[in-house]
Amino acid sequence: MIWFVLLCCALLDVTSPELLSRRRRSWIIDSFSLEEEHPGPFPYELGRIKVDRAHQVTFEIFGQGVDEYPQGVLTIHRMTGVISVHKSVDYEELKALKLKLLASKADKTLDTKLGIEITILDINDNPPHFQKDLYEVTVGEDVAQGTNLLSLLAYDGDKPKSPNSTFHYEIRSVSPKPPNAEFVLEQSGELSFRGCLEYEAGDTYKVLLVAKDHGEVVSLSSTTTALIHIQDGNNHLPVISGQTGTRTVKEGEIGVVPLRLHVTDRDLEHTPAWKAKYTMEGDKGGNFKVETDPVTNDGILTVIKPMDFEEEAERELLFSVENEMPYYSCKVKARPASGLWVVDTSGGTTGPVGGPKPDSLRVTIQVEDTNDPPMFTALVHEAMLVENVDIGAYVETVTAVDPDSSHGRDFMYKIGKDPGDWLKVDPHTGVITTAKRPDRESPHVVDNIYTAVLHAVDSGEPPMTGTATLLLHVFDQNDNMPKLSVNQVVVCIGDGPTRTNLTALDPDNEPFGGPFTFELLGKVKGKWSVDPSYGYKVNLVKEPIVYSGVHRVEVKISDKQGAFAFNNLTVTVCDCTATPYCRGSRASASTVGFGAISILFFALLVLLITLMLAFLMTCKKDFSSLKTDLTYEVTLLSSNIEKPGTDCKVIQQNP
Template structure:
């Protein structure tokens, strides 16, 4: 006998289809379940692929193993995918025009782990759910990022006495590569033509000294350090490494000559200059400090006549010359420096007495001159001879002192031991930018005559100065969405050289994006397009100032541009339509699901608050964790679905917002026991004529269960019997039909009472109800009073042994075998099927029909002929 529909007449066709669908699921559950139902697919695709690149075919990898004869399979994503496209008919996966950037999807912190994207694909047959497949797509890395150093110029200091083979760690100078694995940085190289230093990269990166160092020979080494990744072809990032050689005290003072003869007249005055000594120490700072002193063997008379300044090396006359004074004095001068043996010079001072002295100073030019003006390049090294001075006259010996007046970078150096010739020599490097003209006055002092000679010297400019920016870096902030061509800043550099050597032009470095440009001679920096902070929030590049000298000299500075945020991005939900499933009686404040909202803006502009738009009191939003929670208990029997809207609002001024639809389906829990509608009471009874054939149905039990799915599948069992022959009646556990098992005899006449237990198959605990079925085996319904008395009397039952509920009650009338090991699988499939069935039923039935359906349950729409077959006191009273 077909099961009775518990729905309204209009829905009976749909319900029958649902029941047939459940039958098919149960039949499948009673056979072997294919293993592919739990299979996950994994595909691989390279990042940055063009649109339409094939990824995989679900039909070949999954559906070919599916035992189905369906000719109209269809495929669709469970949610929209940005990077992948699924062909609805063929099940083929392709890339979209939105290129995949692995470094964006999986930042550097994910290095060492696969970068994956997961998507669920639903397989449909004739628009009916068939299978869901979990697809994992592994994004393979492409070598599309160049290693780069955070700093373009790296500096290291090494003492000049470093032993060959000594290492100096530079681990704090590291490069970054956004790529991973083999495409990441594999090694470092040092690029230098001098082979003075090497790079060791064995766990700790360090610079190794390969040759002996001498700061006095070279104090700065410039080379390139290169970071190389393992891609094909490999990409390289470079930075400039500057190694400064630190000075140590490894040089001692030196005089440019070991002997000197000085002639002074007998009439020399007090404190007149006799000689000016200059020793040279190639070291720097304290290591080059020199003091001067007399040797131990100088006579006391000489010490008294000539005073030596220990700091400057200036020797002055401190006594009175007289014929009694010795005409010749030997002065041994020591140049002292810490840790060094002193340099020694022997000065012979000759005092000229009573000679006819009428000297004349003549000059012979060594350096280039024109019209009496000497021209020297500013790059001229120190100790360069400029001119030769010669004392001429009847007496070639100067009876006084000869010196250069003033504090200028020139001094006189004896050319001959006789003392009548001197070289005018530079004492240090000249600098055009400090002073470009000198008037050199050479003075010869004699007791009877003073002679001066003036020389004009012009220093010519060389391109020895690089342009200098007035600050080491320029840092500015610009709001995004600026007008194209906006002026960002103006850089300025000066060059101390003159003419073309000091004329400066400005160029952008090779690391500058093409959207920036700079005016060559003004240094005005502009941007050609609107900046987008969400695309790039920081720009760092170099600007180079180049002079027009030959060869040109240049200097660079760093420009840092911070792009400030504007509230130009709307909050975005992961999807515009969220669907969640929760069981009824869900715990208060329980987590329903995560609501993913992103806002590409920063700060308050990107701070998003999500709220329930239509004020539902059943649900609430936990904005601290972005979780939708249940605020109160839900009952599926009252409502199977809740639909409301969420609104995400950012903190910008003015704020921007977005909305998303939320659908929460309430899944059934076995919280309703079966309700017996027929018979209507334990006092109801039915007449069974003696001529009833064996196997005929004598009574039917109608029951409903407000739950759904497996929780509403009912079984019927007789648990107690009473009567002349209790076991002549049996019950169909699936339909509740009571049938006559044996042919009735005269001895079988009388009242039979059957206690029937109606149980559902709910999990984890089935629920049940009981009902008394009274059957009166007799030819007529005479003697009703006697029968009613029997019904109200105490009844004793023959208890039947309880058996486990039949796991496949619907199979009983279909003669299908049911294997106990697959019962859990069958139950699971039925539960899953019920979820989709609930959704389908909701689309078919309105909320009004649901209410009507419940009322119909209460009104017990039982066929009239069945109502008339049962006899109860209540029924008879209702007819009166």
């Protein structure tokens, strides 16, 4: 029993130290303690406060168990000092009740004030409790003995370091009982095993675990369950049980499956311990790949690179098969009473390297001969040719061989692609000649290169075709004369010379093109000129003497080599201030529609009537030009008269 501890926590109501000392000695108080979870009946007497006084005092207590939590546990008789207990207490909530005791005189003055503590005694009312009601873990079949599978944790709410709170772990039962293994529970809470786990003996073990305390009066315990799931290990290697397929491959084929390997495996299907993994030796050309069928576990051999019968008529391959999971085996040799058992392991990641070798099979794949296409000795041929060369001119000679023919010649040459129909090829010799005069300016020539495709077609069943490309470099000749980019321009009337741009074009290459020399022909002096006369672009200069109307100017344009051409230029001169759309009126006669022709005839009729009226009027020496916005050359006539007209006489009529 834990004795009552008396603490003096308050001063007496007197001020003299000697008097205080004498009064304390006059108190006789027994040691008090409460046993938790007392069954009653209530109330019962806990003890009495005895005071050696000549005068009467009354008692009061305050604090835990009275007016503080847990309220209502204790009371004290005011006159006798008897302390009574009215209900039970819990050691796990409070280890002691701290109180203040007051003793008062008859005149209500304070006689004594003390602090007291009532100890609560622990009983074994709490069994050990596991942290979890169920522990669950999954381990591989190849896990080594002694490996910690899981860690248990339990706690006891009774008084620490007492028999009531001290406990140990036990294994109560294991179901099913493993034939070659034994589970071990350390007092640290670590669950392990010794021996060999076997998936085939049980894929799940149910272990019932106990935590039991060391209570003196009564021993309490609790249980939990551990489920140990065993994952199938690879303790059975796959065995090649058969093969299907033709074991033949046609040359040139890819994507075909000439062989399937069949295996058997006693491990659990569709687990890493069952899934097969194939390896292949002897594929020096990299023509094959072997993969695992995820459903059947078969090994599928596929051609990924075409084979050539003329190079190799057969290929010998060696196949081996293992599992995705490394092989592992465990056998118990001895079972000592303590410590780990004596076991023999091989393979896997936890045991020593060893064990049986993977199953293997040697297979010969036959290559079947097929009709190979003729092969050109060069896939790209390049030749050079000057444009406009005569028909029948030599271009190039191509050569091909037929690998299926013993003499290498069992085919004919043909033109496959000839966009301009320029070429022809001798079907037997491969000599290429011109069928047309080549033109470097042809739209089929890109960057001075004409591209054609040649074929060599054999007589097999079916016929096979070999292909080569001919790049024909076409050299330029000066076969194109320079010309104006436009043959019609519009010039406005002005007080001084007016200019219009002229541009010359020549599709020939350097040095057969520009810059060009421009020259105006005919009676142009004082009327028309070019400035400058050399270049790609020049200015056509109109002098003020040239009046409105449509004019034709002949322009001679020469390239750098002196080759020239005559160009007829139509120039429409008009008053741009009077005719705002003068510059836009450039329609030629060939583009004038039916409505435009009607307008032209109507304008011509108006012009004739105007001339007749002018002839009947009085003539003047000053000449005024007739302003018109008609710029169509089909309605105007050429005239060499560049000056105002002379006087004219008007016929006088008799009045």
